[in-house]
Amino acid sequence: MSAVPTTDTGTHEPPDYRQVQSSAEFTELRRAHRSFAFPITLGFLLWYLVYVLLSSYAGGFMATPVLGHLNVAFVLGIAQFATTFLIAWWYSRHAAAALDPKAEALKSRLEAGA
Amino acid sequence: MTLTQQLAAGPAGAHRPLIISLFAVFVAATLAITVWAGRQTRGAEDFYAGGRRFSGFQNGLAISGDYMSAASFLGIAGAIALFGYDGFLYSIGFLVAWLVALLLVAEPLRNSGRFTMGDVLAYRMRRRPVRTAAGTSTIVVSIFYLLAQMAGAGALVTLLLGITSETGKILVVVLVGIVMILYVTIGGMKGTTWVQMVKAVLLIAGTLLITFLVALKFDFNLSALLGKAAENSGKGAAFLQPGLKYGATATSKIDFISLGLALVLGTAGLPHILIRFYTVPTAKAARKSVNWAIGIIGVFYLMTIALGFGAAALIKPEALTAANKAGNTAAPQLAEVIGGGAGSTGGAVLLAVISAVAFATILAVVAGLTLASSSSFAHDIYVNVLRKGEATEKEEIAAARWATVGIGAVAIVLGVFARGLNVAGLVALAFAVAASANLPTLLYSLFWKRFTTQGALWSIYGGLASSVLLVLFSPVVSGKETSMFPAAGFDVFPLENPGLISIPLGFLLGWLGSLLSKEEPDARKYAELEVRALTGTGAH
Numbered sequence: 298m299s300a301v302p303t304t305d306t307g308t309h310e311p312p313d314y315r316q317v318q319s320s321a322e323f324t325e326l327r328r329a330h331r332s333f334a335f336p337i338t339l340g341f342l343l344w345y346l347v348y349v350l351l352s353s354y355a356g357g358f359m360a361t362p363v364l365g366h367l368n369v370a371f372v373l374g375i376a377q378f379a380t381t382f383l384i385a386w387w388y389s390r391h392a393a394a395a396l397d398p399k400a401e402a403l404k405s406r407l408e409a410g411a
Numbered sequence: 412m413t414l415t416q417q418l419a420a421g422p423a424g425a426h427r428p429l430i431i432s433l434f435a436v437f438v439a440a441t442l443a444i445t446v447w448a449g450r451q452t453r454g455a456e457d458f459y460a461g462g463r464r465f466s467g468f469q470n471g472l473a474i475s476g477d478y479m480s481a482a483s484f485l486g487i488a489g490a491i492a493l494f495g496y497d498g499f500l501y502s503i504g505f506l507v508a509w510l511v512a513l514l515l516v517a518e519p520l521r522n523s524g525r526f527t528m529g530d531v532l533a534y535r536m537r538r539r540p541v542r543t544a545a546g547t548s549t550i551v552v553s554i555f556y557l558l559a560q561m562a563g564a565g566a567l568v569t570l571l572l573g574i575t576s577e578t579g580k581i582l583v584v585v586l587v588g589i590v591m592i593l594y595v596t597i598g599g600m601k602g603t604t605w606v607q608m609v610k611a612v613l614l615i616a617g618t619l620l621i622t623f624l625v626a627l628k629f630d631f632n633l634s635a636l637l638g639k640a641a642e643n644s645g646k647g648a649a650f651l652q653p654g655l656k657y658g659a660t661a662t663s664k665i666d667f668i669s670l671g672l673a674l675v676l677g678t679a680g681l682p683h684i685l686i687r688f689y690t691v692p693t694a695k696a697a698r699k700s701v702n703w704a705i706g707i708i709g710v711f712y713l714m715t716i717a718l719g720f721g722a723a724a725l726i727k728p729e730a731l732t733a734a735n736k737a738g739n740t741a742a743p744q745l746a747e748v749i750g751g752g753a754g755s756t757g758g759a760v761l762l763a764v765i766s767a768v769a770f771a772t773i774l775a776v777v778a779g780l781t782l783a784s785s786s787s788f789a790h791d792i793y794v795n796v797l798r799k800g801e802a803t804e805k806e807e808i809a810a811a812r813w814a815t816v817g818i819g820a821v822a823i824v825l826g827v828f829a830r831g832l833n834v835a836g837l838v839a840l841a842f843a844v845a846a847s848a849n850l851p852t853l854l855y856s857l858f859w860k861r862f863t864t865q866g867a868l869w870s871i872y873g874g875l876a877s878s879v880l881l882v883l884f885s886p887v888v889s890g891k892e893t894s895m896f897p898a899a900g901f902d903v904f905p906l907e908n909p910g911l912i913s914i915p916l917g918f919l920l921g922w923l924g925s926l927l928s929k930e931e932p933d934a935r936k937y938a939e940l941e942v943r944a945l946t947g948t949g950a951h
Contacts, residue, residue, distance in 0.1 A: 311949075312942075312948070314935065314938040314939040314941075314942045314943075315934065315935055315938040317938070317942050318938040318941055318942055323942060323945070323946075326945055326946070327941070327945060330945060331858075333514075334514040334515055337510075337514060338510070338511065338514050338515060341507060341510055342675065345503075345504070345507050345671070345675055346671075348503070349500075349504075349667070349668055349671040350668070352500060352653035352654075352657075352667070353653070353657065353658065353664040353667055353668060354664065356652060356653060356654050356658065359652055359653055360648065360651075360652040364634065365634030365635075365637075365638070366634045366635075366637040366638040366641065366651060367633065367634055367637065368651055368652065370496055370651070370652055370653055371496075371637075371651070374496075374499055374500075374503060377503045377506075377507060378503070378506065378709055378712070378713060381506055381507050381509070381510060381705060381709060382705065382706070382709060384510055384514075385509075385510065385513055385701070385702050385705045385706075386702075388513060388514055389698060389699075389702055392698060397695065400694075400945060400946045400947060401946075401947075403942075403946045403948070404946045404947050404948045407942075407946065407948045408948060408949070
């Protein structure tokens with residue numbers, strides 16, 4: 298794997314994107330995005346699907362009282378809201394820490410050359 | 412007189428002048444904003460993307476204003492009021508869907524596209540056929556969505572203003588159409604964005620007020636509210652459990668799964684939502700706007716619990732269904748009761764405020780939809796396909812403005828004919844088509860290097876045709892009392908929502924089309940797209 302090419306200043310050739318694509322820096326950026334976004338997406342879609350299936354086929358379980366008139370169905374529904382907020386926050390934290398610095402470094406190097 | 416009695420008595424009511432004045436104030440204020448925004452609209456960047464200078468928070472508000480349609484405000488509150496827990500299921504799919512947009516779509520789209528969804532879909536492909544396909548599916552999805560909102564506008568005036576004459580309803584649809592054409596042609600994306608922001612603030616403020624009043628009435632005790640709702644609904648504990656609406660038969664259970672799939676995968680493929688990401692300067696701002704939208708929309712849907720169960724607890728179910736069979740007036744009816752009851756000043760004012768907010772909601776959403784479809788027509792089809800990319804910026808904007816007038820006219824005509832149609836079916840169809848035709852191509856384009864032009868075309872047209880055809884042969888169109896053509900009987904497909912079949916089919920066709928493709932995928936263009944999408948290099 299090669300490093301990101303830095304084009305001479307003065308030339309206005311667009312960057313060689315294939316070379317950038319196979320560079321170590323870019324491969325690492327892609328890995329940092331995919332290794333977070335893909336499994337989490339699969340996870341929340343499955344969790345949503347489980348909730349939908351439970352609502353359709355497990356009425357008895359969903360009706361179990363938890364607190365006063367609140368039952369399992371409500372608790373799971375509110376939990377869907379909570380996990381959505383939580384994942385949004387978690388992804389943003391991950392992006393700020395692991396994606397943005399790498400993306401910005403690559404971008405400024407490429408645009409300085411272009 | 413209560414709202415119900417008024418409606419039963421036909422066009423009457425002390426509330427009407429107040430509702431109409433409030434609504435007129437909203438239209439006048441938003442048109443003034445539009446004219447102001449129009450003065451600053453010069454180039455294509457301004458018209459399509461609002462100059463790309465909105466902040467993440469502003470765009471988050473505008474996204475919320477674009478997304479929370481009358482279907483979610485009136486429809487979900489009504490569904491909860493009548494069916495209890497099952498009404499709540501809708502809001503969860505609508506919210507979780509935003510994570511797909513956040514994690515996979517918003518940032519790469521912002522980085523690699525310019526004005527439309529077609530920009531990203533056609534990036535690595537043979538441009539003209541893919542642009543044509545992307546433009547077609549953008550316009551089809553937006554028109555179905557638009558149709559639902561226009562039909563909703565007609566139904567709403569009947570319910571809230573007591574206008575029952577057919578001429579009156581046609582006039583309202585025409586009026587909504589004209590105002591939306593003015594918003595978009597004059598104000599472009601900048602004007603539309605401000606209208607959506609104003610509407611989002613009004614909707615959230617109105618909902619907060621009612622939620623607070625309901626909470627006050629039940630001493631901030633959720634369990635007590637639920638208990639009273641279950642008791643008053645006459646359905647007891649079943650009202651608080653899933654099953655009243657979707658649990659009836661084996662088919663309705665599968666239908667619910669199909670609907671859930673369409674909701675959760677549709678949002679990230681809705682063109683009028685996708686083009687909102689171009690209004691901010693960077694991918695980071697796009698991420699921030701989705702985060703704000705998730706927060707605002709999430710809180711709003713949580714408040715629909717108070718609205719829906721509040722209506723169920725405080726209003727007799729017969730009174731809800733007498734006003735509207737689907738319960739669509741539950742929120743305004745609740746506003747009247749919680750404001751002090753029929754005949755009280757508080758009740759009248761609150762009812763008028765909530766009704767005006769509902770109208771504002773429709774206007775902001777139709778403006779966003781019209782902008783999405785006219786942008787795609789002008790940018791994807793007119794400039795890049797018909798003129799082969801050889802058009803000046805001035806010609807392009809002129810084409811977009813004319814397309815707005817054309818699409819507005821089509822929407823008015825369809826809206827007049829769609830007055831009596833099943834609104835919920837149309838919105839769910841728009842989500843299913845978006846998830847089947849747009850999402851697979853969008854994801855493959857961004858993340859799969861072996862994706863080809865043939866794969867994109869199979870996926871877009873296959874997803875589009877299968878979802879539309881399945882709906883055509885479903886009980887939404889014929890065979891049931893609630894169908895568009897109740898007398899006809901070509902309902903050979905049992906599900907009302909096609910998502911369960913058409914979404915996997917869209918993904919499958921994209922994969923198969925690429926594998927069976929004779930041409931090699933364009934590795935150079937994919938490298939360019941991938942690097943730009945992830946780093947923001949060369950972003951517009």
